[in-house]
Amino acid sequence: xxxxxxxxxxDPVLRKKGEHVEEFxxxxxxxxxxxxxxxxxxxxxxxxAPQVGVSLRIFVLDADNMMDEEDEKPGPxxxxxxxxIEKKGxxxxxxxxxxxxxxxxxxxVRPETVVxxxxxxxxxxxxxxxxxxxxxxxxxxxxxxxxxxxxxxxSVFRKRMHKADLKEIENGERETRYPxxxxx
Ligand code: NI
Numbered sequence: 001x002x003x004x005x006x007x008x009x010x011d012p013v014l015r016k017k018g019e020h021v022e023e024f025x026x027x028x029x030x031x032x033x034x035x036x037x038x039x040x041x042x043x044x045x046x047x048x049a050p051q052v053g054v055s056l057r058i059f060v061l062d063a064d065n066m067m068d069e070e071d072e073k074p075g076p077x078x079x080x081x082x083x084x085i086e087k088k089g090x091x092x093x094x095x096x097x098x099x100x101x102x103x104x105x106x107x108x109v110r111p112e113t114v115v116x117x118x119x120x121x122x123x124x125x126x127x128x129x130x131x132x133x134x135x136x137x138x139x140x141x142x143x144x145x146x147x148x149x150x151x152x153x154x155s156v157f158r159k160r161m162h163k164a165d166l167k168e169i170e171n172g173e174r175e176t177r178y179p180x181x182x183x184x
Contacts, residue, residue: 001030001037004052005181009101009149010170013050018057018145021080024123028058032078032121035060042178044099046137048144051100053181057081059141066133074134082118082142089113094136096150102176104165108153110139 007013021028031054039047039060046061058080064073089112097105113131116138120126130138140150151159151166168174172183 002034003041003179004034004038005179006038006042006047006051006099006176007053007181008169008172008174009166011053011100011181013053013055014100014144014149015147016050016055017147018048018050018055020057021119024080024119028080029121032058032060032080036062036076036078038178039099042099042176045133046141047099048141050144050147057145059144061134061137061141063133063137066137068132071132078121079116079138079141080119080121080123082116082138082145084114084116084139084142086115087111087113088115089131096136096140098140098150099178101149101151101166101169102174102180104151104162104169106151106154106158106162108140108150110136114138116142 035047035052038052045063045066046059048059049056060078062076064075067073091109092112093107093109095105096108112135113129114135115129117127
């Protein structure tokens with residue numbers, strides 16, 4: 001396994017629409033394993049393929065630590081070619097951050113519950129209804145596959161609040177506790 005360097009804010013790959021995975025090869029399997037290792041190494045709860053410079057519709061997550069004690073803990077999950085087929089419940093604000101935008105967090109409003117169809121790490125069809133933190137992480141990571149970042153949801157005012165931080169990240173001047181892909 002390998003820890004992959006994470007690309008940061010303003011890297012064009014974060015703005016591309018990821019491609020569907022047509023075939024699940026040994027190489028894909030290895031890539032998913034590397035994504036898990038990269039996510040755990042950076043202490044993230046989710047990681048999408050574009051964040052390691054690969055424009056594919058894959059993300060991984062493990063949100064167990066974020067959940068309440070009484071919640072059911074699904075453990076590590078891989079989502080290949082996911083599709084959010086339903087959004088429901090109240091729209092609620094929750095704090096979000098992103099490994100590609102280190103140390104910037106803000107509140108984003110999203111639906112409380114989502115139903116997602118996807119293929120798992122064995123390329124088998126799955127469907128899940130998720131609420132709470134799990135739904136939150138799924139929606140955040142899913143956005144990455146469409147080139148959307150959580151800061152895109154912020155008001156002009158809130159975005160202005162983060163301007164200096166974003167500039168520092170953009171310039172490759174922000175220190176992180178995990179490997180970052182150096183700027184070209
Ligand atoms: Ni993110």
